[in-house]
Amino acid sequence: MIRLSEVQKSFGSNAVLRGVNLEVAKGTSTVVIGGSGTGKSVLLKCILGLVTPDSGRIEVAGKDITTQPRDEFLARFGMLFQGGALFDSLPVWQNVAFRLLRGELKRPKAEARDIAIEKLRRVGLTPDVADRLPAELSGGMQKRVSLARAIAANPEIIFFDEPTTGLDPIMSGVINDLIREIVSEMGATAITITHDMSSVRAIADRVAMLHKGKIRWEGPISEMDASNDPYVDQFIHGRAHGPIETVR
Incomplete structure (x- = not known):
């Protein structure tokens, strides 16, 4: 469904993407991991144009994104933004719809x-939430509203940007389970970027590690722990010492 070939992007002298190659098969869930500032968000923005x-x-879907009509192209995507990015002045149902x-x-x-209320139900929220403002909801409920908005138009492709940021471990688990269930039900193609290894293990079919602007390792989630790549090993276990440089 998505193919990146030798994608490069710099901002001034800062080379963020240095030749990214990645394929995401239709109907699968790929999680991109990597440290802060490695280019994960830039990667998503490049795919979105x-x-x-x-x-x-x-x-x-086999077509160069630069040749596709803009509105038609973007209509294929749904997105769960980091922090939710709900519109404070709109009631929940208008955010979703x-x-x-x-x-x-x-x-x-x-x-x-009606569609908004249906999607709210799918993420475990009752219809009475529809007319409330985002500020009246807890962080976990806001994240569910954001997820409902991401799936409202039944997109073929869904991006999840740090979906569990700011949530406690229990609510993070709830959101991870919802994402996995919904992506499977819809048959959607998903790309998630996250630092949260519990999300990686719950959501991913495949994992790709982005490091210094390139895909360092990519493979099925079942092979991640035995990748024998020292960069992957250090990252997934959160070790301070290893080949990934840390600021002290």
Whole structure:
């Protein structure tokens, strides 16, 4: 579904992506791991077309993303943003139905509200939440609303950017389980970026480690612990000592 070939991106003298090669099969869940500042978010932005690579090629469903009509292309994606990124001034149901109330995906208001309530139910929230404002919800509930928004338009591809940031371990587990269930039910292709190894183990079919702008290791989750790669081993076990440089 997604193929990156020798993708490079620099910002001034800072080379962030230095020749990324990655394939994500249709209907699978890939988690990209790596330290802060290794280019994980830039990678997602390049796939979405929000950032233009300096060189290389990115294909979605076999087509170069630069040749696809913009609105039609973006309609294939859903996204769970780090921190939720809900609109404070809109009630929950309008946050969930945001894409369904405008643009090419526009639906009648009543239909959009019904879909929003259905998606809220899918993430474990009751209909009475629909008319509340995001500030009236707990962090875990806000994250569920964000997940409902990501799936509202039944996208083919879903990106999850640090989905458990700011959540306690129990709620993190709940969100991880929901993501896994929903991606499987929808048959969606998913890419997640995270530092949370519990998320990696719960969500991933395959894992790719991004280090110094390149994919250092990539393979099925079942092989991660036995990768024999010292960079992967240090990262997944959170060791201070190893080949990955740490700031002291």
